Amino acid sequence: LISLIPESISLSNSLIIPKEYTFQVKKGSQVDLINGSFILSYSPIKLLGTKDEPILITSSDNTGEGLLVVNVDSKSVVNNVLFEKQNTISKLGLNVTGSITFFNSDVDINNCVFSSLFAEDGLNIVSSKFSINNSTFKKIQSDAIDIDFSNGNINNMKFLEIGNDALDFSGSDINARNLEINIVGDKGISIGEKSTVNIKKASINSSLIGIAVKDDSKLVGKDINVSNSTVGIAGYNKKDWFSGGNINLLNTNAIKNIDDFLNESGSIMRINNLPINPNINNFYK
Numbered sequence: 001l002i003s004l005i006p007e008s009i010s011l012s013n014s015l016i017i018p019k020e021y022t023f024q025v026k027k028g029s030q031v032d033l034i035n036g037s038f039i040l041s042y043s044p045i046k047l048l049g050t051k052d053e054p055i056l057i058t059s060s061d062n063t064g065e066g067l068l069v070v071n072v073d074s075k076s077v078v079n080n081v082l083f084e085k086q087n088t089i090s091k092l093g094l095n096v097t098g099s100i101t102f103f104n105s106d107v108d109i110n111n112c113v114f115s116s117l118f119a120e121d122g123l124n125i126v127s128s129k130f131s132i133n134n135s136t137f138k139k140i141q142s143d144a145i146d147i148d149f150s151n152g153n154i155n156n157m158k159f160l161e162i163g164n165d166a167l168d169f170s171g172s173d174i175n176a177r178n179l180e181i182n183i184v185g186d187k188g189i190s191i192g193e194k195s196t197v198n199i200k201k202a203s204i205n206s207s208l209i210g211i212a213v214k215d216d217s218k219l220v221g222k223d224i225n226v227s228n229s230t231v232g233i234a235g236y237n238k239k240d241w242f243s244g245g246n247i248n249l250l251n252t253n254a255i256k257n258i259d260d261f262l263n264e265s266g267s268i269m270r271i272n273n274l275p276i277n278p279n280i281n282n283f284y285k
Contacts, residue, residue, distance in 0.1 A: 028053035033064030049080030072105035088119035098124025121146035213245030235267030236283035
């Protein structure tokens with residue numbers, strides 16, 4: 001076991017955790033990543049904050065390069081943590097896009113807040129099994145959550161002031177429930193590259209595209225509301241080596257959007273048991 005002593009610490013040099021340990025941060029701890037430092041772990045992490053004593057991982061000089069967990073055999077646990085003011089690792093030849101990244105490393109994330117993250121992805125999960133519950137993303141510069149080639153559950157989530165996509169899925173199998181998405185620069189939910197997604201209850205307000213389903217991906221859902229967006233729900237083809245999307249939604253409302261439903265030829269869209277015939281060409285262009 002490796003744990004922080006003292007429990008509040010400023011790191012001006014990066015911390016690298018080797019294999020065959022567990023890296024633990026106790027409730028109430030504060031970690032300040034300065035001078036471009038980061039935490040890289042080849043062992044599972046246990047960030048064990050509580051509701052009354054959360055963990056803070058911040059960067060007082062706005063240079064922190066976040067957290068990367070890579071190639072870990074056992075599951076990491078992240079409870080009651082506030083992540084803020086982090087970019088992404090720019091050293092050691094590492095090619096990551098997330099402020100917080102789990103690569104080939106299973107993780108459960110609960111009751112966390114991700115705020116003011118500057119990387120291409122606030123949270124990036126790649127080739128892992130995961131769950132994310134009861135958490136909030138706000139003031140994220142680009143994508144809030146990017147899931148690549150992973151399987152997992154996302155429940156009871158809030159997204160506010162997201163620069164690009166709130167949720168971006170590629171090559172993944174996802175179950176999601178109770179999503180609240182408000183003010184996003186691009187897509188509320190982006191589903192691509194042969195992803196399969198099931199959503200129960202989502203509210204999306206003020207986006208460029210509320211839900212985009214593309215490139216051999218499938219979305220099944222119910223209790224969906226998309227409002228005040230340029231496009232409510234879209235099915236289309238982006239990458240030439242894939243075909244369109246498949247969308248089947250029940251109890252779904254699109255309100256005060258410029259276009260509620262745009263469906264490209266080659267995609268299938270059913271809204272409230274009614275087919276939406278192709279009504280646009282070359283949507284991505």
